[in-house]
Amino acid sequence: MNQQDERNNLSRRDFLRVAGLSAGAAVLASCVAPAAPAAPGAAPSAGGQPTTVRFWSWYTDQQDQFPKVIADFEALNPNIKVDLQLKSDVEGAYLPALLAAAAGEDLPEIYAPHVHSIEFGRQGLAADLLKDLGADFMADFFPSANSMFLLNGAQYAVGWMAQTMGFFYDPDMFAAAGVDGEPELWDDMTVASNQIKQKIEGNLGVMQAADNGYSVNDLWFPMITGFSGDPDTVRQLDDHEAKWTDQPVVDALTLYRKTLDEGLWQENQTGIDQIACLNALYAGKGAAFYSGSWNPGRIYKDAPPDLVKRLKVMKTPAVTAGARHWTGNSAGAAFSVANRSPNKDAALTFMQYLYSPDVYAWVMSDSVSLPATKSAAEQVTDPIIKTMASWLPDGCRHWLTGPAGQIVADTIMEFTAGNITDPQVAAETMEAGAAKLNYGS
Amino acid sequence: MNSVRQQTLSARLTSFFLGKPLGRQERLAGLAMTLPALIFFIIFIGIPIFRTLLLGFQEWNAIGPITWAGLGNYQRMVDDQVFHGAFFVTLLLTGALTLCLTTVPLLIAVLFNMGWGVFGTIGRTMLFMPAVISWVVTGALWKLILDPNLGSLNTLLANIGLPMLQRNWLGDPNVVLWAIGTVAVWQQLGLYVIIYYAGLQGLDGTLHEAAAIDGANARQQLFHVTVPLLRPVILMVVTLNLLNGIKLFDVIYVMTGGGPVNASQVLGTYMYRVAFANPGLPEFGYGSALSTVIMILCILAVFFQIWMSRRSNI
Numbered sequence: 001m002n003q004q005d006e007r008n009n010l011s012r013r014d015f016l017r018v019a020g021l022s023a024g025a026a027v028l029a030s031c032v033a034p035a036a037p038a039a040p041g042a043a044p045s046a047g048g049q050p051t052t053v054r055f056w057s058w059y060t061d062q063q064d065q066f067p068k069v070i071a072d073f074e075a076l077n078p079n080i081k082v083d084l085q086l087k088s089d090v091e092g093a094y095l096p097a098l099l100a101a102a103a104g105e106d107l108p109e110i111y112a113p114h115v116h117s118i119e120f121g122r123q124g125l126a127a128d129l130l131k132d133l134g135a136d137f138m139a140d141f142f143p144s145a146n147s148m149f150l151l152n153g154a155q156y157a158v159g160w161m162a163q164t165m166g167f168f169y170d171p172d173m174f175a176a177a178g179v180d181g182e183p184e185l186w187d188d189m190t191v192a193s194n195q196i197k198q199k200i201e202g203n204l205g206v207m208q209a210a211d212n213g214y215s216v217n218d219l220w221f222p223m224i225t226g227f228s229g230d231p232d233t234v235r236q237l238d239d240h241e242a243k244w245t246d247q248p249v250v251d252a253l254t255l256y257r258k259t260l261d262e263g264l265w266q267e268n269q270t271g272i273d274q275i276a277c278l279n280a281l282y283a284g285k286g287a288a289f290y291s292g293s294w295n296p297g298r299i300y301k302d303a304p305p306d307l308v309k310r311l312k313v314m315k316t317p318a319v320t321a322g323a324r325h326w327t328g329n330s331a332g333a334a335f336s337v338a339n340r341s342p343n344k345d346a347a348l349t350f351m352q353y354l355y356s357p358d359v360y361a362w363v364m365s366d367s368v369s370l371p372a373t374k375s376a377a378e379q380v381t382d383p384i385i386k387t388m389a390s391w392l393p394d395g396c397r398h399w400l401t402g403p404a405g406q407i408v409a410d411t412i413m414e415f416t417a418g419n420i421t422d423p424q425v426a427a428e429t430m431e432a433g434a435a436k437l438n439y440g441s
Numbered sequence: 442m443n444s445v446r447q448q449t450l451s452a453r454l455t456s457f458f459l460g461k462p463l464g465r466q467e468r469l470a471g472l473a474m475t476l477p478a479l480i481f482f483i484i485f486i487g488i489p490i491f492r493t494l495l496l497g498f499q500e501w502n503a504i505g506p507i508t509w510a511g512l513g514n515y516q517r518m519v520d521d522q523v524f525h526g527a528f529f530v531t532l533l534l535t536g537a538l539t540l541c542l543t544t545v546p547l548l549i550a551v552l553f554n555m556g557w558g559v560f561g562t563i564g565r566t567m568l569f570m571p572a573v574i575s576w577v578v579t580g581a582l583w584k585l586i587l588d589p590n591l592g593s594l595n596t597l598l599a600n601i602g603l604p605m606l607q608r609n610w611l612g613d614p615n616v617v618l619w620a621i622g623t624v625a626v627w628q629q630l631g632l633y634v635i636i637y638y639a640g641l642q643g644l645d646g647t648l649h650e651a652a653a654i655d656g657a658n659a660r661q662q663l664f665h666v667t668v669p670l671l672r673p674v675i676l677m678v679v680t681l682n683l684l685n686g687i688k689l690f691d692v693i694y695v696m697t698g699g700g701p702v703n704a705s706q707v708l709g710t711y712m713y714r715v716a717f718a719n720p721g722l723p724e725f726g727y728g729s730a731l732s733t734v735i736m737i738l739c740i741l742a743v744f745f746q747i748w749m750s751r752r753s754n755i
Contacts, residue, residue, distance in 0.1 A: 091717070091718045095717065095718070096717050099503045099504075099717075099722075099723055100503075102503055102504045103503040103504065115720060115721065116504075116722065119502075119504060119721075119722050120504065123504045123505060125504060204590055211611075211612065211697075211698075211700060211701065212698060212700060214720070266590065267589070267590070267609075268589035268590060268609035268612050268613075269612070270609065270612035270613070270700070270701040270702075271587075271588075271589050271609045271610065271611040271612020271613065271701065272588070272589065272590065272612065276588050276590070276591065279588075279591055280590060280591055283591060285590060285591060399720075400720065401721070402721060403721045403722075405719075405720030405721050406714075406719065406720055406721070409720065410523070410702070410703065413700065413701060413702045414702050417614065417701055417702045419614075419702060
């Protein structure tokens, strides 16, 4: 080995020293806390850094409107920056990220809480918006759009898009099958569906997305309210203040069983999700589809133009003649504010702007969405949304936020698939599962 | 004594990994070079595994305090009917797919190995094409094909005069596992054909010639020459199939979400539902316990592979 080689080659000892030092440095670097960044929502620094409001949701219905609203807001409030994150995959991306943020006590300043509003509120993570934004701010909301976010007088979220449920249907198909007008009762709907299936060859009639229990809950929970006459019944069941074996539940299961047995729904319903139902409607293979007010915007984009022109929506049938047409309405879309964020004030400022009558009404109208406030509902122009908005006073819960959600969803799927046929047995199965659970304080 | 023991252990470790004893400096150099990877492994794999094992004995809903549950999560499995079903379906699918995806690709590869010229190349390419599609895309594609009312499979059956074979492929608890199994075979078949085909290409042809001279027919050559020589490849295919079967998740998640009525629920989808897609708050403790069961099954599959390797002197 010549002198040059000795200079250029690293001896084994040198190599070991360098490698050891590098590894040690890497370990130390990973252990040392990173330099604290400017608190994301702190007041603007001396350097003029704006306060950041992280704004998370999965509501892609407004993906075209949010950027404009944020730009306008930032122009009016140059000291606040709104960082929007839309994750369309609720279960796969949005919820895990939200829960990770909650676990790390670093919730985004404004977020769509999904079903976690009450639990986050209980833990002090969600702000009481009634206290922070005032009763005047709340006055304009439909009560049914906010009720599921209310606990002991504290409002842990406010509705963004209200939901009402009904039947989207092709009136030409109903007319071709000789069905006059809109069915008043569930029995009438069953007759109409069978008439359509008989008169129009290969038609699936009236459809529901029954591939999972949560979609079926959208359908049979309003039946519970129909029999109890009290829109608070499902909330009581959710909190286990009422039992799943109570008479309204058994009556609702009995009625739902009747719709299954008498052929109201399409064949093979347990293998058909919402997208498949919509595709069948677009293809002229189905006459009506039970679903919610989040659909019109999607239908207008995807359905054949002639179907869009004639498509109508009809009320959820009543359970008995002359009874109210209770409809699922829980404002599944809502926004909460992180209670412990240093940028909470900036978040509340943005919330006030987002829900200011003009801005909110424009967003809802432009995105063909069903608003959660009365003033915005008055400004709706789309005929289907307008019709569905008129049902908001008849809104009742159509999903659960409590721990019994899974057992109820699983049992109603067993019931739909025919593994359980007796309504009383189904009710007892739900109650047996629900009674074991912890409902918190 | 300790020193002797250390040396023995050290020597045993080096001979295990490298097959020859190393000097102290060489061992230190090796350690230094593997240290970054080791640190990476500890931080991103070791600690999460340890954390998951620990969480299996705790209860945590992501936002509340972590509480000690002891064996509560494992006791819950004893009474949990959905877990029992998922465990059974996992074993059933793993066994069926392993059997199917070990034998059928071997036979196809043997056929391809007979020649066929350009047709063989086209055939292998066509068989392999599904394997380059991700499980998620595969699931979404087949979900459309298997739609009971508008899907192309039922439409095809009706058009060729076989409406009696139409099924609610993904909505009937009695049919859904057949449908998912078929899709899994469709997706994976080509990959294993190629693995076997590569193995066959490496075999010494003179052994087959010798067997033929001795009067062995094609079947005898397959079972007494080809299969024994391919044993290392077969073992690898079996291990891959076992691990893939136990971990099966994405295609089921996309096609059925574990439904209908939990009929296609496997341990992976159930763990995901409990830990991440719970309608209420997540149950990370129970989800971690389920993950631990999956991990134990995977470890058993690896032990099986090691045991088979040693038994076969591979």
